[in-house]
Structure formats: structure tokens, C-alpha cells
Amino acid sequence: MKTKLLFLCSRNQWRSPTAEALFRDHPRYEARSAGTENGARIKLTAGHVGWADLIFCMEKKHAARVTERFAAELVDKPLITLRIPNDYALMDPALIELLRRELAAHVDL
Numbered sequence: 592m593k594t595k596l597l598f599l600c601s602r603n604q605w606r607s608p609t610a611e612a613l614f615r616d617h618p619r620y621e622a623r624s625a626g627t628e629n630g631a632r633i634k635l636t637a638g639h640v641g642w643a644d645l646i647f648c649m650e651k652k653h654a655a656r657v658t659e660r661f662a663a664e665l666v667d668k669p670l671i672t673l674r675i676p677n678d679y680a681l682m683d684p685a686l687i688e689l690l691r692r693e694l695a696a697h698v699d700l
Contacts (some may be wrong), residue, residue, distance in 0.1 A: 598645035
């Protein structure tokens with residue numbers, strides 16, 4: 592069974608979809624992404640949180656929003672903040688490098 596990874600940013604436009612793409616065909620992980628803002632391309636739901644084994648937030652504000660809205664669904668789920676600012680475009684090589692570096696402590700790429 593694959594470990595389920597959920598990646599979160601504000602609008603689900605650049606950072607979290609890039610992180611999701613890194614795991615698209617990975618043999619050990621299944622990945623999804625969502626955004627914490629109302630106008631997100633894919634808006635975070637309780638279903639996303641319930642589905643995930645590990646949840647990665649790009650910034651502290653995303654972790655705070657998830658904790659505030661979905662406290663019950665977060666019980667016994669690791670919530671990890673990667674500290675990746677909103678300074679990158681989708682699939683930006685610098686973003687991919689930063690994601691790989693930050694994720695290395697938590698998952699095998």
C-alpha cells in the first residue's frame with residue numbers, strides 16, 4: 592500500500608501542484624495537492640485531510656489554517672511545514688530543487 596502525501600499551499604497553483612508532480616509515478620507514494628484559500632484551484636476539504644497519511648504545508652500560515660479548520664481530521668496525522676515561500680512558478684527548477692531538499696528528511700524521492 593502506498594503512503595498518501597498531501598501538499599498544501601494557498602491557491603493550489605504553483606507550489607503544491609509541483610510537489611504533487613514530483614511523486615506522480617513514484618512506486619511508494621501517492622500524492623495530491625490542494626489550496627487553503629477559498630479561491631484555490633482545488634480547495635482543501637476534510638476528505639483530503641482524512642485521505643492523507645502525511646500532510647506537507649508550504650508555509651506556517653497553511654498549517655495554521657488546516658489546524659483551525661480540520662482539527663478532528665488531523666488527529667494522529669503528521670503536519671509538516673516546509674517553509675517554501677510563494678516565489679516560484681509551476682515546475683520552476685529552483686522550486687523543484689528546494690522541494691527535494693526539504694522533503695528529503697521526510698520521504699524517499
